[in-house]
Amino acid sequence: MSRVFAPLAFVVMALFAMAPIIVSHAPYEQTMGLVQKVFYYHVPSAMLMFISAFVCGIASAVFLFKRSAAADRVAVAAGELVVLFGIIVLVTGPLWARKAWGVWWEWDARLTSSLLLWMIFLAYLLVRRYGGPGSEKLAGAMALFGMANVPFVYVSVNYWRTIHPKTSVLMTLGPGMRSAFWFCTVSFGLLYVLLLTLRRRLEDQQAQVERLYLTLEE
Amino acid sequence: MREAIEMKRGLVTVVVLLVLAVGALAMAGQPPATPAAQEGFVPVNSLPQAEQLPAAPLLIAAYAFVWVALMMYVWFLWRRMTRVERELAELNRRVQRR
Numbered sequence: 001m002s003r004v005f006a007p008l009a010f011v012v013m014a015l016f017a018m019a020p021i022i023v024s025h026a027p028y029e030q031t032m033g034l035v036q037k038v039f040y041y042h043v044p045s046a047m048l049m050f051i052s053a054f055v056c057g058i059a060s061a062v063f064l065f066k067r068s069a070a071a072d073r074v075a076v077a078a079g080e081l082v083v084l085f086g087i088i089v090l091v092t093g094p095l096w097a098r099k100a101w102g103v104w105w106e107w108d109a110r111l112t113s114s115l116l117l118w119m120i121f122l123a124y125l126l127v128r129r130y131g132g133p134g135s136e137k138l139a140g141a142m143a144l145f146g147m148a149n150v151p152f153v154y155v156s157v158n159y160w161r162t163i164h165p166k167t168s169v170l171m172t173l174g175p176g177m178r179s180a181f182w183f184c185t186v187s188f189g190l191l192y193v194l195l196l197t198l199r200r201r202l203e204d205q206q207a208q209v210e211r212l213y214l215t216l217e218e
Numbered sequence: 219m220r221e222a223i224e225m226k227r228g229l230v231t232v233v234v235l236l237v238l239a240v241g242a243l244a245m246a247g248q249p250p251a252t253p254a255a256q257e258g259f260v261p262v263n264s265l266p267q268a269e270q271l272p273a274a275p276l277l278i279a280a281y282a283f284v285w286v287a288l289m290m291y292v293w294f295l296w297r298r299m300t301r302v303e304r305e306l307a308e309l310n311r312r313v314q315r316r
Contacts, residue, residue: 020281028261029259030255030261034274035273035276038276038280045284084287084288084291088288091280091283092280092283092284098276100254101253102249103248103251105248107245163253163256165256165259166257168258169255169256172257174259174261177261195291195295198299202302209309213309216312216316
């Protein structure tokens, strides 16, 4: 892991240093103007929140059905990243909305379901932290429900009446906007891989600590 | 003792309800939302001067929040890893000594 880790960390830092320059050169949007540039960090964060929810849900399913402790450790790492990228989405979204819609928050389908998704994974972490022995199974089931929520959050803008941009927006991006968007998406994606690897490593080490305590007690 | 705990619980409930009520009032007091691009984003090359100023603090706040949140997470992660690695080294020493 260490052989890949250092170059990956360097690439991620370089990409994140370049991202604001790339974003500043992207064209303005006709109706929203300057504030639409929040899009370049908001949407990749939302994509990673969804991906991380899937990683957490699938790893939890493997843990629940195959009793794999390694999968459980991946689930915890991914669950924490859902909350991290979720809070980024939930803070940058209202900052964009204040200018674009004139309000900080609107209880429409997309915003409300995103908040619920984030709260499910926050509850997942709280159950893991304070639930006591056996709580990992209950938390695993919660992660499955959280994962099942993701497709509904994604399509909510297309099926319900909402003021949030639709999913088709990504297909209509002009060349300058598209390149900046994909640049930021790749940067966030690599950062996600890096953080997931680090966080899972921490879980592995904590499991090792618990094993050593048991060895000492015997 | 039990009375004190119940009183504390009641106080926490009142505070939570107050926070929720203030939040709900703030939401109810905001002006109605204005429509913006939903079907597609149309790029333009120039931006009116008046448009730039109000949006800039929001944009800067959004980008600053992302950077601060990510930096803080990496810092917390690094602290937790350092602590666990130290604990692991100590436990390994104790196991070898036995």
